[in-house]
Amino acid sequence: MLAQIETLPVNTPDVDWAGLLPLAILGVGAVVLVMFRSVVKRLPADIETQVVTLVGPITVLGMWVAGGYAGENVPLASVRDDVGEPAFYIGLLVVMGVAALLVRTMQIGLDAAVTAGVGLSAISAVWALWDDRFTSTGPFNAIGDQFGVDGFSLVITGVIASAVVLVAFLLDDYLRREELDGPEMYVLMLLSAAGGVVMAGANDLIVLFLGLETLSIAVYVMAAMHVRRSESQEAGLKYFVLGAFSSAFLLYGIAMVYGATGSTNLIDIRIFLDSVVLVDDGLLMAGFALLLVGLGFKVAAAPFHSWTPDVYQGAPTPVVAFMASAVKAAGFAALVRVFVVTFGGYSSDWQPAVYALALLTLVVGSVLAVVQRDAKRMLAYSSISHAGFILVGVQASSPEGTASVVFYAVAYTFLVIGSFGVLTVVSGRGDRATSLDDLDGLAARRPALALAFTIFLLAQAGVPLTTGFVAKFEVIGAAVEARSYWLAIAAMVTAVVSAFLYLRIVLSMYMGTAAENPADDGSRIHPAAALAIGVALVITLGFGIVPGPIDELARDAVPHLVAAG
Amino acid sequence: MELTTTWYLVLSVLMFSIGAVGLLVRRNPLVMFMCVELMLNAVNISFVAFGADLNDVGGQISVFFVLVVAAVEVVVGLALVVAITRRRSDANADDISVLRG
Numbered sequence: 274m275l276a277q278i279e280t281l282p283v284n285t286p287d288v289d290w291a292g293l294l295p296l297a298i299l300g301v302g303a304v305v306l307v308m309f310r311s312v313v314k315r316l317p318a319d320i321e322t323q324v325v326t327l328v329g330p331i332t333v334l335g336m337w338v339a340g341g342y343a344g345e346n347v348p349l350a351s352v353r354d355d356v357g358e359p360a361f362y363i364g365l366l367v368v369m370g371v372a373a374l375l376v377r378t379m380q381i382g383l384d385a386a387v388t389a390g391v392g393l394s395a396i397s398a399v400w401a402l403w404d405d406r407f408t409s410t411g412p413f414n415a416i417g418d419q420f421g422v423d424g425f426s427l428v429i430t431g432v433i434a435s436a437v438v439l440v441a442f443l444l445d446d447y448l449r450r451e452e453l454d455g456p457e458m459y460v461l462m463l464l465s466a467a468g469g470v471v472m473a474g475a476n477d478l479i480v481l482f483l484g485l486e487t488l489s490i491a492v493y494v495m496a497a498m499h500v501r502r503s504e505s506q507e508a509g510l511k512y513f514v515l516g517a518f519s520s521a522f523l524l525y526g527i528a529m530v531y532g533a534t535g536s537t538n539l540i541d542i543r544i545f546l547d548s549v550v551l552v553d554d555g556l557l558m559a560g561f562a563l564l565l566v567g568l569g570f571k572v573a574a575a576p577f578h579s580w581t582p583d584v585y586q587g588a589p590t591p592v593v594a595f596m597a598s599a600v601k602a603a604g605f606a607a608l609v610r611v612f613v614v615t616f617g618g619y620s621s622d623w624q625p626a627v628y629a630l631a632l633l634t635l636v637v638g639s640v641l642a643v644v645q646r647d648a649k650r651m652l653a654y655s656s657i658s659h660a661g662f663i664l665v666g667v668q669a670s671s672p673e674g675t676a677s678v679v680f681y682a683v684a685y686t687f688l689v690i691g692s693f694g695v696l697t698v699v700s701g702r703g704d705r706a707t708s709l710d711d712l713d714g715l716a717a718r719r720p721a722l723a724l725a726f727t728i729f730l731l732a733q734a735g736v737p738l739t740t741g742f743v744a745k746f747e748v749i750g751a752a753v754e755a756r757s758y759w760l761a762i763a764a765m766v767t768a769v770v771s772a773f774l775y776l777r778i779v780l781s782m783y784m785g786t787a788a789e790n791p792a793d794d795g796s797r798i799h800p801a802a803a804l805a806i807g808v809a810l811v812i813t814l815g816f817g818i819v820p821g822p823i824d825e826l827a828r829d830a831v832p833h834l835v836a837a838g
Numbered sequence: 839m840e841l842t843t844t845w846y847l848v849l850s851v852l853m854f855s856i857g858a859v860g861l862l863v864r865r866n867p868l869v870m871f872m873c874v875e876l877m878l879n880a881v882n883i884s885f886v887a888f889g890a891d892l893n894d895v896g897g898q899i900s901v902f903f904v905l906v907v908a909a910v911e912v913v914v915g916l917a918l919v920v921a922i923t924r925r926r927s928d929a930n931a932d933d934i935s936v937l938r939g
Contacts, residue, residue, distance in 0.1 A: 479900050486907045490914050497918055503925060510918050514870055517911050518861055521877035524904060525854060528881050528897075532847075532888035537896060 286417025291406065293415045294343045294398040295430045296470045299437070302391030303463035306384065310456035316383070325386045329372035332390035333365070336397035343401035379801045385445035388459040392437035392466075399431040412833040418540050419477045425832035426474035428679055429606040432686050433469045436599040437462060439690045439805040443591040443697050446799035450702055451499065451589070458498055462595060465491035469603035473610075476834060478527040478537040481607055485523065485571065488603055489516050492596055496588035502703065508587025515570065515580040523567025529560030539615045540834045546618050554622075561623050564611060565630070572604035574630045574664060575637035578657045582645075585653035590704060593649065594693035597656045598686040605663050609678055613670050614832045620670040627668040632763055634661030639767040643774050648696055649707045651774070652689075655733060658771055659685055665764050666748040669755035672831065677747035679827040684740035684816070688732050691809030695726040698798055698806075712778060713785030722798070723782045725810050730779055732813050734772035739817035743824070846887035853880035867922075871915045878908045 290297075316324060376386060402422060406413070412423030441459060448454045468487025475481035493516060497509020527537060533556040534542045551557060570577040585593050612623055638658025645651040659681075666677040699715065699722065700707045716723035732739035745768060752761040816823050857876030864870055882901045889897020 479903055483903060483907070486910070490910055493914055493918070497921065500921070503922075506918065506922050506925070510867065510922060513911075513915055513918055514861070514867070514874075517871075517874040517915070518858070518877075520907075520911075521854070521857070521874060521881065524878065524881045525884070527900075528884045528888065531885065531897060531900070532891070535892045535894060537900065 284417075286419070287414075288417075289413065289415045289422075291343045292402065292413060292422040293420070294339060294402070295395045295427075295434065296467055296474075298339060298391060298395040298398060299434070299463050299470060300467040302387070302394075303460045303467065306387050306391075306456055306463070307460040310384065310460075321383055322377075325381060325383050326373050326377050328383070328386040328390055329374075329376035330369035332393055333369045333372045335390060335394040337365070339394045339398040340401040343398040343406070379442075379804060380799065381442070381801045382445050382449070382454065384454075384456045384459045385441045385801065388441040388463060389438045391463060392434045392441065395434040395466075396431055396438070399427050399434065403427050403431075412835050414476065414835050415474070418538060418835075419480050420471070420474045421476045421833065421835055422474060423833040423835070424830040425606070425609070425675070425679065426470075428826060428830040429473035429602055429682065430470045432602045432683055433466050433473070433599045436595060436602075436686055436690060437466045439687075439694070439808060440591050440595045440598075442801040442805035443594060443690070443694050446802045447589065447591050447697050451501075451704075453499065458495060458592075461491040461495050461498075465489075465495070465595070466599060469599050469606075472603040473606040475607070475610065476539050478530065478539065478542075478611070481611070482520070482524060482527060484603075485607065486520060488600060489520065489571070492592070492600055495592045495595070496584055498592065499589050499704070502587075504587035504704075505589060506587075508584045511580055512584045512588075519567050519570030519577065521567075522563050522570070526560045526563030526565075526567055529556050529563060533557040533560060539610065543615050543618075543834055546616070557619070558622060561612075561616065561619070562626070565623065565626055568604060568608050568611070569630060572601055572608065572660050572663070573657050574660050575634040575657060578634070578637065578660075581657055582650045582653040585656070586647055586649045586707070590649065590693050590697040590700060590707075593652075594690045594697070597652075597689040597693065601656070601660065601663075602682045602686060605667070605678055605682055608667055609675055610832055613667060613675055614834055617670060624668060624670060627664060628757065628760060631661050631664035631668050632760060634658065634664055635764055635767040636661075639770040639774075642771060646709055647707055648709050648712060648778075649693075651709065651778075652692060652696070655771060655774075656689065658767060659689075659733070661767070662745060662748050662764060665752045665757070665760055668757060668760065669751040671751065671755055672828075673747075673754050674751040675832065676824075676827040676830070677744070677751040679830045680747050680823060681744040683823055683827070684732075684744040684813070687809045687812045688729055688741060691725065691806055691813060692729040692733070694802060694806040694809065695722050695729065698722060698802055709778065709781070713781050715782040715785075719798075722806075725806055727779050727782065728810060728813065730775040732817065734775040735768050736772075737817075738814070740813050740820065740823070741817070743817060743820040747824075747827075843887050843891040847884055850880045850884040850887065853877075853883065867915070867919050871912060874911065874915075875908060878904055 407424060407427060412421060414420065415422050440462065444458055448458060465488050468484045471484030472481055472488060475484055493509055493513040496512050497506045499505035530542065531537050534545045536542055566577065573581040616623060635658055638654050638661055642651050642654035642658065645654060663678055663681045666674045666681060696707065732741035735742045735745040749761045749764055854877050857873045857880060860873035861870050864873065882904055885897040885900045889895065
């Protein structure tokens, strides 16, 4: 066997570095940050302020270089022709100055500033790849045939990078309040995001598995990061045990599919399944079932959702915002890539299973959310019900279904970060005030936050003029087009059930007697946290009123399997 | 009697089931980690068996990736257990139940 391997020629894959740029920025950013912070542990306060102010202009430069390297026709990079002209340098200096001022007014820590800068550079690279490479040459492979860059993976990458930026802003104030400050959380978040990017673009089941583990293992640690709260450590351990359990199922599914098709590469699997009629497809069906169980755990689909409420309640609130946005988006990206794209020809075999999962998830998520007394637990169940809606889009197994999944993932990311962002501020020191009673009379204590939370809750309920409405509309539209009428009706009914719950919270915020909340001292909201919540709010309302741009983006975000050539 | 691929696959299914049931039944986190290892190694057996059956090295290469991931998982898992036992004298999954709904 060994001798046989020695005679095989070594194939070095073609690497397209520009296509890997978003991934490289996130991964290298994490490594640089942890190395820098292990050398420079603590800076004097006044020096740190100066250094942080410098991060703003450096981010602008980073975005310019990343965009310029990844693409050629983007606005950011098109200024390359003007390099050398005085006007260009003046413009660049002005933008850098504005960035420095912005960072200064945000009163943000060094680690959070660097993390946000890394995330913004990754977004710039994604934008450049989309605007230039993708629209002119179409989807392509970045490393051999293992990692694909297509509209779908680019949009999901952008979603994950946006989640990194917003959650970094939320984490900054939270970590200082809880006296947990240090670079660890940010480094883990960047590593986790890199894993999510690998998942979104994986063209090989083993690469997908590696991405999933990079994503998950970092998040297990993040959930357990609050060293003084036993709930946090319990959440971390529970998430870890059930996550490892589900990874084993996913891996067994990969082994089964490998045994049935002879490859772990999605492109080869697709070609094999299109050209060969399997006489005995038991192995393949077992593979489908195990893959669905493994990915179902990750996206918190019922009946594999049991970890979600406990983990969401125990984990630090900004970490929950990351889990509900980036981790879920990456999970659904994997689900679409594996099932809709690769096993699309066998959709009659897996569609009933996803149909049942979606139905159960919708019912469990909306009904159990009503009986919760804790806001984080309630939002956990509501995130389960949102997972059900996205599964309705996956179940359609059509281009419309995939577009609706992308739209929902984009909309839900900002919605959920905003919701948990408000909870981060309101819950006060030690994450104590997360009971729904603590939200009574919030409008009297913190009118602006109460208004923001109201809009996020209404958007989650699917009220028109918010992204939540458009997302639900598209998903149900895709289900109707796929002739899954009963599932569409069930989705609408459960949406009404959850709407009751959200409206009850809104009512208690405005009508309830202002409870004395010892944990929340009513102090001014940290500017960075306010910015994160504000951005989420603007996107939720703005694209709710004018959904066209995201809609077009979602329709162009088609996953492709490009054969290496 | 000749050992065919099926035998290895049956062994893999048995090991995987023992691991899965063990994880659900046992209450000690350390034993639960061992059960996860058992499940991952059961998958490794089937990867190698399929690889030999298909005459493809891909299955055996996959095993290396799985081994690395398994090692990383144990590192993180043990760190979590250590963090919890520093607060409490014994780590038992039944005692770790502050969070209920």
